[in-house]
Amino acid sequence: MSEALLNTKKLANFLHGKWVEVEKTTPVINPATGETVVDVPLSDASSVDEAVASAKVAQKEWALVPAPQRAEVLYRVGNLMKERKERLSQLLTMENGKVIEEARGEVQEGIDMAFYMAGEGRRLFGQTTPAELKDKFAMSVRAPIGVVGIITPWNFPIAIATWKSFPAIVAGNAVIWKPATETPIMAFELAKIFDEAGLPKGVLNVVFGSGSTVGDAMVHHDDIRVISFTGSNETGRNIASECGRQLKKVSLEMGGKNAVIVMDDADLDLAVEGILWSAFGTSGQRCTACSRVIVHEDVKASLEERLLVEMDKLTIGNGLDESIKVGPIINKAGLDKIKNYIEIGKNEGAKLLAGGYELAEDDLGNGHYFAPTLFTDATADMRIAQEEIFGPVVSLIPVKSFEEAIEVNNGVTYGLSSSIFTQDVNRVFKAQRDLDTGIVYVNAGTTGAEIHLPFGGTKGTGNGHRDSGVQALDVFTEWKSVYVDFSGKLQRAQIDVE
Numbered sequence: 001m002s003e004a005l006l007n008t009k010k011l012a013n014f015l016h017g018k019w020v021e022v023e024k025t026t027p028v029i030n031p032a033t034g035e036t037v038v039d040v041p042l043s044d045a046s047s048v049d050e051a052v053a054s055a056k057v058a059q060k061e062w063a064l065v066p067a068p069q070r071a072e073v074l075y076r077v078g079n080l081m082k083e084r085k086e087r088l089s090q091l092l093t094m095e096n097g098k099v100i101e102e103a104r105g106e107v108q109e110g111i112d113m114a115f116y117m118a119g120e121g122r123r124l125f126g127q128t129t130p131a132e133l134k135d136k137f138a139m140s141v142r143a144p145i146g147v148v149g150i151i152t153p154w155n156f157p158i159a160i161a162t163w164k165s166f167p168a169i170v171a172g173n174a175v176i177w178k179p180a181t182e183t184p185i186m187a188f189e190l191a192k193i194f195d196e197a198g199l200p201k202g203v204l205n206v207v208f209g210s211g212s213t214v215g216d217a218m219v220h221h222d223d224i225r226v227i228s229f230t231g232s233n234e235t236g237r238n239i240a241s242e243c244g245r246q247l248k249k250v251s252l253e254m255g256g257k258n259a260v261i262v263m264d265d266a267d268l269d270l271a272v273e274g275i276l277w278s279a280f281g282t283s284g285q286r287c288t289a290c291s292r293v294i295v296h297e298d299v300k301a302s303l304e305e306r307l308l309v310e311m312d313k314l315t316i317g318n319g320l321d322e323s324i325k326v327g328p329i330i331n332k333a334g335l336d337k338i339k340n341y342i343e344i345g346k347n348e349g350a351k352l353l354a355g356g357y358e359l360a361e362d363d364l365g366n367g368h369y370f371a372p373t374l375f376t377d378a379t380a381d382m383r384i385a386q387e388e389i390f391g392p393v394v395s396l397i398p399v400k401s402f403e404e405a406i407e408v409n410n411g412v413t414y415g416l417s418s419s420i421f422t423q424d425v426n427r428v429f430k431a432q433r434d435l436d437t438g439i440v441y442v443n444a445g446t447t448g449a450e451i452h453l454p455f456g457g458t459k460g461t462g463n464g465h466r467d468s469g470v471q472a473l474d475v476f477t478e479w480k481s482v483y484v485d486f487s488g489k490l491q492r493a494q495i496d497v498e
């Protein structure tokens with residue numbers, strides 16, 4: 001099926017508008033079935049050099065194309081993605097495993113981002129300000145930076161790439177993109193779409209290969225002036241150190257330990273829905289996934305009871321089947337990491353209420369599946385309540401008050417997303433002020449960010465930059481302040497005239 005959809009058995013790099021094959025490849029495995037979907041190149045640093053050489057030349061021309069015309073390419077990209085939405089979604093499910101309705105949602109995010117960023121081609125606002133002197137004009141403009149690098153993870157193979165590459169391109173940069181080796185198909189498809197949409201050669205280059213080779217070569221390349229990265233904390237910190245040494249701009253998004261707070265006045269059925277969707281959707285493999293539920297002790301028993309009933313109804317299997325709600329884990333390493341956290345949780349004294357085991361009966365044994373898992377009576381300092389598990393595992397932490405709930409929510413090193421279920425408007429406004437995360441939800445789970453608002457977090461989640469929203473343009477542009485003196489004589493500012 002994948003071969004018919006893809007039309008090829010082997011992907012190729014996209015360099016200077018051409019498909020360039022690489023001899024060394026590795027298979028892309030469908031995590032639901034264990035089958036090979038396609039082979040992907042394992043490029044070396046020379047492909048990065050080639051991509052950068054092409055991008056440097058292309059970017060100079062691209063920056064001179066008026067931004068509304070650059071945006072026209074994005075409109076065409078959005079339309080082509082729309083036409084191919086179902087095919088892209090199916091391929092996304094095959095490479096990543098997420099269930100088809102979520103894959104459709106992710107592709108739609110990319111489409112939305114195309115139209116949203118295309119709109120920025122007619123804005124890219126700067127400022128005009130009064131000047132201090134007569135016959136003088138003062139303004140700030142956004143300038144493209146040059147060649148930029150984006151390094152993307154496997155859990156959102158298309159959405160995250162659009163959050164980064166679309167603003168970069170509309171702002172007049174050229175892009176080198178290294179997708180995760182586990183999920184390269186969306187990059188291959190998006191490069192084809194850009195090509196068909198008429199993007200000039202060299203403005204987008206895709207180099208497939210491992211992070212330690214291709215990613216590392218990008219980070220070290222003198223002519224790549226920005227790195228925008230989403231992935232693990234460890235890799236992000238290493239990238240940041242190297243970029244710091246080179247004074248290279250770097251934007252990082254590195255995960256979370258997100259909580260849903262359930263207060264004693266919450267609509268519990270609604271809270272259960274929010275928890276299920278954000279804890280077990282994408283099998284918990286989202287940086288915004290809910291992995292802690294901070295629950296008021298008065299409603300804890302009732303919440304547990306309702307959660308167990310609803311968890312029992314979750315169907316697990318190959319996400320291409322429309323009836324499936326929870327798909328596989330990306331790979332064996334991911335599965336082993338989750339299993340290890342189950343042991344950690346048990347040893348720490350948390351009570352396992354549901355799940356906690358791998359699923360391998362019948363066809364499930366061909367993939368990597370883990371049962372949706374609920375721990376209760378966890379304490380805020382346990383490792384299962386502090387560290388990112390990246391799987392369908394959620395821990396209930398009982399608290400006695402609203403103030404304690406906020407404190408527990410904020411007592412982790414990450415700060416991406418949080419949510420509160422309550423019907424008290426005063427608590428809502430206090431919570432949105434006091435929750436120390438980049439994203440706050442009220443009466444909804446911790447996932448489901450919309451592309452027109454900034455995406456990112458506080459503390460260990462990132463380094464202050466944001467993907468998505470108009471704020472993404474700040475990553476891919478320099479501010480230039482321009483003073484035009486039309487007095488015909490040399491006027492001197494900063495002279496004290498008193």
Ligand SMILES: NC(=O)C1=CN([C@@H]2O[C@H](COP(=O)(O)OP(=O)(O)OC[C@H]3O[C@@H](n4cnc5c(N)ncnc54)[C@H](OP(=O)(O)O)[C@@H]3O)[C@@H](O)[C@H]2O)C=CC1
Pocket residue numbers: 151152153154155178179180181182209210211212214215216219230231232233235236238239253254255256286287334337388389390
């Ligand atoms: N914040 C988030 O959304 C994500 C968080 N994670 C977390 O990270 C854990 C491990 O996942 P993993 O995929 O290994 O995460 P990584 O951080 O290793 O991978 C993310 C991206 O960075 C690349 N990369 C890896 N090493 C380097 C390097 N030295 N220099 C430059 N780029 C590099 C990867 O390439 P390649 O994989 O091709 O080698 C991939 O494209 C997960 O279990 C989860 O906890 C993972 C994904 C997303």
Ligand SMILES: O=C(O)CCC(=O)C(=O)O
Pocket residue numbers: 155156159160285286287288289446447448449
């Ligand atoms: O669901 C969301 O809020 C976006 C999720 C995402 O991009 C992620 O978790 O990596």
